[in-house]
Amino acid sequence: xxxxxxxxxxxxxxxxxxxxPCNHSTISGTDYIHWYRQLPSQGPEYVIHGLTxxxxxxxxxxxxxxxxxxxxxxxxxxxxxxxxVYYCILRATSSNFNKFYFGSGxxxxxxx
Amino acid sequence: xxxxxxxxxHEVTEMGQEVTLRCKPISGHDYLFWYRQTMMRGLELLIxxxxxxxxxxxxxxxxxxxxxxxxxxxxxxKIQPSEPRDSAVYFCASRPAGTASGEQFFGPGxxxxxx
Numbered sequence: 001x002x003x004x005x006x007x008x009x010x011x012x013x014x015x016x017x018x019x020x021p022c023n024h025s026t027i028s029g030t031d032y033i034h035w036y037r038q039l040p041s042q043g044p045e046y047v048i049h050g051l052t053x054x055x056x057x058x059x060x061x062x063x064x065x066x067x068x069x070x071x072x073x074x075x076x077x078x079x080x081x082x083x084x085v086y087y088c089i090l091r092a093t094s095s096n097f098n099k100f101y102f103g104s105g106x107x108x109x110x111x112x
Numbered sequence: 113x114x115x116x117x118x119x120x121x122h123e124v125t126e127m128g129q130e131v132t133l134r135c136k137p138i139s140g141h142d143y144l145f146w147y148r149q150t151m152m153r154g155l156e157l158l159i160x161x162x163x164x165x166x167x168x169x170x171x172x173x174x175x176x177x178x179x180x181x182x183x184x185x186x187x188x189x190k191i192q193p194s195e196p197r198d199s200a201v202y203f204c205a206s207r208p209a210g211t212a213s214g215e216q217f218f219g220p221g222x223x224x225x226x227x
Contacts, residue, residue, distance in 0.1 A: 022122060034214075043116075043203045043218025045153070087155075098143060099168065100216070102155040 004088045009107040012078045020073040020106050022088030027068050034100070035062065035073050035095065037084040044102070047073065052083040084109045116219035124225045130192040133222045136185055137206030145191050145205040145216060146179055155203070161187065162209075172191050194226045 005023040012018040024033065035047040048055055048062045050071070055062040061074040075082055085105040091097060117136040125131055137144045145160040159169040164181045166179055172179070176195070181187040201223050205216040 032214075043221055044207070044216075045218065046213065046215040049213050049215075097214065098145070098160055099157055101157075104154055 003101070004090060004103050006086075006088055006103065006106045008104065009109065011109045011111065012075075014080060014110055014112050015077050016084070018075040018078045018108065018110075020075075020086050020088075020108065021070065022072070023070045024088070024090055025078045028092070029054060029068075030093040032093070033062065033068075033071050034089040034091050035060070036087045036100075036102070037082075038087070038105070039081075039084045041080055048085070049091070065076065078108075080110050080112060082101045083108055114194055116204055116206055116217055118202075118219040118222050120222060121220065122223045122225075124227065125194055126227050128193045129226075130190065131194045131198075131224060131226075133189040133202050133204075133224070135187045135204030135219060137187070137204070138217055139185065140206075140208060140216070141206035141217070142209040143207045144181060144187050144215075145207075146187070147205065147218075148200045149201040149203065149221070150200045158189070191224075194224075196226045199224055199226050 032049055032051050034049040035048050036044040038044045048057050048060050050062045050064055063072045085107050087102045088102050088104040119134045143162050145202045146158040147155055149155045158171040159179045160167055161181045179189045201221045203218050205218040207216045
């Protein structure tokens with residue numbers, strides 16, 4: 001199973017951008033990169049996903065390195081509500097495409 | 113839409129007792145997943161169903177754990193007999209077929225404490 005590496009924790013100031021890095025050097029050519037986050041005492045929720053090109057949605061942006069060995073989740077203006085654990089996940093397109101391996105994630109603390 | 117519904121939200125039981133966790137997926141979703149989250153092991157996939165049929169149960173820790181999905185709107189995860197090391201938060205998730213993102217929608221979880 002392809003693994004991801006994320007910093008254990010990061011800190012940000014409210015209303016400033018946040019760049020959450022993820023290394024996935026063993027990614028295969030068909031693995032999608034997914035990000036989920038887990039707010040305190042809640043289940044994980046989907047944030048964004050991508051394959052090769054950078055992606056934007058209402059929640060965040062995903063920047064994918066050209067060699068796909070790393071990616072960065074960008075929160076453009078962090079709010080207190082964005083304090084959560086952020087998981088970077090590789091999703092296979094083979095028979096394991098339903099199996100998400102969440103890892104330990106990055107705990108984001110947002111300071112007012 | 114009410115989202116994925118799990119019950120109970122909290123369960124405290126004694127070692128050796130049977131525990132049943134319940135999940136109602138989002139209507140129309142074809143896939144249902146059971147996860148377990150602990151501090152030591154993080155979030156682990158236990159089993160998932162497609163159209164009520166178990167597809168992959170390789171994450172089920174041992175024979176004390178069993179899961180069923182008798183119909184499209186209900187699933188159970190049973191632990192018998194329960195042990196203290198089963199204490200964890202158990203999440204149910206569901207997703208529809210045919211979505212490009214494969215986004216899974218998680219319930220609020222059941223916090224299980226086995227004394």
